[in-house]
Amino acid sequence: MSIAGMALAALALIALLGGALVYFSPEPGSDDTPQMSDDEILEAAHQFYKSRPYYERPFLDFEIPEGLPDLRSETCGQCHGEIHREWSISTHRRAWTHNPQFMEELAKARGDYYDDQDDDFSWMCVNCHTPMVPQLEKLVIGLENDEIGRPIYVDNPIFDEAMQDEAIGCATCHVQDGTVYGPRGDTDAPHAVARGDHLLDEQNCVRCHQAEAIFPEQNLGCFFSTGDEWEKSPAADKGHHCQDCHMPKTTRKLAEAYDVPERETRRHWFGGSLIPKQPEFEEEIKALRPIFGSGATVSLDLPDDADCDDEDCQKLAVRVHNEFAGHLFPTGDPERHVEVTAVVRNAHGDAVAEVSEQIGSRYQWYPEIKLLSDNRIDPGESHLIDIDWPSAPEALTVEIEAYKYRMHEDDFDYHDLHGRLVRGRRFHHSSWQVDNVRREATLEFVEDDFGRRDELDPENTPPSN
Ligand code: HEC
Ligand code: HEC
Ligand code: HEC
Numbered sequence: 001m002s003i004a005g006m007a008l009a010a011l012a013l014i015a016l017l018g019g020a021l022v023y024f025s026p027e028p029g030s031d032d033t034p035q036m037s038d039d040e041i042l043e044a045a046h047q048f049y050k051s052r053p054y055y056e057r058p059f060l061d062f063e064i065p066e067g068l069p070d071l072r073s074e075t076c077g078q079c080h081g082e083i084h085r086e087w088s089i090s091t092h093r094r095a096w097t098h099n100p101q102f103m104e105e106l107a108k109a110r111g112d113y114y115d116d117q118d119d120d121f122s123w124m125c126v127n128c129h130t131p132m133v134p135q136l137e138k139l140v141i142g143l144e145n146d147e148i149g150r151p152i153y154v155d156n157p158i159f160d161e162a163m164q165d166e167a168i169g170c171a172t173c174h175v176q177d178g179t180v181y182g183p184r185g186d187t188d189a190p191h192a193v194a195r196g197d198h199l200l201d202e203q204n205c206v207r208c209h210q211a212e213a214i215f216p217e218q219n220l221g222c223f224f225s226t227g228d229e230w231e232k233s234p235a236a237d238k239g240h241h242c243q244d245c246h247m248p249k250t251t252r253k254l255a256e257a258y259d260v261p262e263r264e265t266r267r268h269w270f271g272g273s274l275i276p277k278q279p280e281f282e283e284e285i286k287a288l289r290p291i292f293g294s295g296a297t298v299s300l301d302l303p304d305d306a307d308c309d310d311e312d313c314q315k316l317a318v319r320v321h322n323e324f325a326g327h328l329f330p331t332g333d334p335e336r337h338v339e340v341t342a343v344v345r346n347a348h349g350d351a352v353a354e355v356s357e358q359i360g361s362r363y364q365w366y367p368e369i370k371l372l373s374d375n376r377i378d379p380g381e382s383h384l385i386d387i388d389w390p391s392a393p394e395a396l397t398v399e400i401e402a403y404k405y406r407m408h409e410d411d412f413d414y415h416d417l418h419g420r421l422v423r424g425r426r427f428h429h430s431s432w433q434v435d436n437v438r439r440e441a442t443l444e445f446v447e448d449d450f451g452r453r454d455e456l457d458p459e460n461t462p463p464s465n
């Protein structure tokens with residue numbers, strides 16, 4: 001920062017603090033950090049962040065509850081072992097160094113990819129991926145010339161590197177005002193507790209899952225509307241919150257080593273698309289697939305007899321039905337998409353028709369961010385992929401495969417993520433026998449997140465939307 005910049009920062013601070021007296025007189029030629037006490041730094045950062053929209057702020061409440069040494073998830077895990085083990089394999093735990101794509105995008109946001117400009121937007125990205133103030137290496141106390149890409153950084157006096165690596169940890173959702181919030185508030189815990197009804201509220205999740213980080217200058221964006229999508233969904237009408245689907249219920253002791261009763265509580269896996277971040281996480285994550293299933297079921301459709309003239313009868317359709325997600329399928333990151341393929345074979349095994357379709361939003365990232373198309377599926381709705389074939393043999397076999405991907409191949413290649421990140425996985429594979437004279441389709445087998453079997457309806461389904 002230049003001296004002029006610091007003078008501006010001082011002015012901005014005084015303005016922000018409403019005239020409160022904050023003195024710091026930088027030594028000319030000394031290091032870049034203004035001479036402020038730790039308390040002054042934290043207060044200045046607090047005031048700055050409070051002046052920004054919610055999606056540009058970290059969680060400003062980081063007071064350590066009485067009875068605890070710090071806010072690390074590892075500390076909570078010493079007593080809440082099972083919950084800690086669940087959270088440890090969740091994507092929330094993987095949102096920092098375990099996510100090589102995020103690290104690449106962060107470097108881009110810092111301006112590392114560009115020679116011709118030095119804007120830095122990374123200070124905003126870290127606020128949702130490492131959301132507690134002790135997780136931030138540097139704090140922002142103002143913007144040079146009020147420009148969003150010109151943060152005025154100071155070293156964070158309470159930076160905790162071990163906690164930073166934990167990403168979205170226990171304290172993010174449970175700690176506020178120096179208290180551990182739980183759904184009861186009357187447990188006999190060795191730390192302060194209070195009842196927090198907000199825990200079960202969708203706002204607990206939406207404050208991060210409704211994101212609007214768009215920076216066309218760096219052809220970069222992290223934006224999605226899972227909160228809005230949920231609000232308009234049948235799930236919301238039925239009172240099914242994010243937690244009802246993403247945190248299944250169980251009965252157990254909350255702190256294994258303590259003499260406490262078993263309680264009805266919730267799992268902390270936060271399963272979603274269940275694409276592991278890195279190849280080595282596949283082993284631990286695969287046990288979650290039969291618990292969460294997938295958002296959509298895939299099946300083969302024959303047009304109704306009633307509206308089936310000769311030509312239509314040579315048509316089949318793959319139905320992708322958003323049966324279990326409480327929002328669009330897929331939701332979240334704008335690069336998320338699903339790819340469905342179907343191959344029709346005659347009695348000799350020759351392929352007579354083949355279709356392949358993508359479901360998702362498609363953006364152009366450069367030279368400006370522009371939505372090109374969006375065919376994501378509303379909750380409770382279906383997307384039909386028509387298959388035509390040239391002639392109508394009597395017996396057919398149709399093989400369907402469906403994959404979900406976190407990003408498109410060109411972006412994956414651009415960041416050279418091969419071997420470091422898993423791009424996607426198959427979530428459905430089935431084979432059908434079609435009797436085209438009787439217009440009947442019979443399932444031969446289906447293999448999805450519930451395993452391989454010969455009927456479509458899984459026995460043990462999560463709450464449907
Ligand atoms: C502090 C911000 C924050 C809060 C609060 C938060 N999340 Fe997340 N969540 C994230 C981030 C960031 C990711 C993505 C991390 C990544 O991909 O590296 C994520 C990922 C997820 C995923 C994706 C899992 C997958 O398969 O990839 C699910 C599901 C999810 N969160 C559900 C929830 C629910 C339910 C709540 C509320 C109980 C919640 N989140 C609260 C930030 C948050
Ligand atoms: C993304 C938000 C989120 C994160 C991260 C999170 N929790 Fe939770 N936690 C919740 C919600 C929501 C509940 C469910 C409240 C309910 O059952 O009504 C809950 C329930 C609990 C309970 C049960 C309380 C009771 O009385 O039933 C404990 C204990 C707990 N969490 C501890 C932890 C620990 C330890 C971690 C870190 C390893 C953690 N949580 C991480 C959101 C979170
Ligand atoms: C020294 C052990 C210990 C540590 C460390 C610890 N807890 Fe607890 N916690 C307990 C015990 C014991 C209970 C009461 C359990 C019961 O009665 O079922 C409890 C209760 C809770 C509850 C339920 C509160 C309620 O009344 O609804 C939550 C949530 C919780 N802890 C979260 C956390 C989080 C988050 C951390 C870390 C920031 C943490 N705990 C650290 C032992 C601990």
Ligand code: HEC
Pocket residue numbers: 202205206209226227230235236240241242243244245246271272273274292293294295296324325326327329330331332333336404463464465
């Ligand atoms: C009715 C159940 C249900 C509700 C309610 C629900 N979800 Fe989901 N959600 C799902 C299912 C099922 C999936 C898995 C979709 C798939 O197969 O990729 C999912 C996927 C996700 C993902 C992962 C996106 C990805 O591609 O990894 C996120 C993030 C998410 N949900 C967040 C939320 C949030 C935030 C809320 C509340 C505002 C919420 N969900 C409400 C069922 C639900």
Ligand code: HEC
Pocket residue numbers: 055056101102105106109121122124125126127128129207208209210211212213215220221222224331332333335406407
């Ligand atoms: C308002 C909170 C918020 C902000 C700000 C934010 N993110 Fe995210 N980010 C999330 C959430 C929530 C997810 C998970 C979405 C999902 O999986 O559906 C996520 C996911 C991601 C992912 C993983 C996508 C994947 O497919 O695995 C990357 C990479 C990412 N963000 C980069 C960034 C960058 C770079 C910035 C700054 C320009 C940023 N984020 C700013 C909340 C945020």
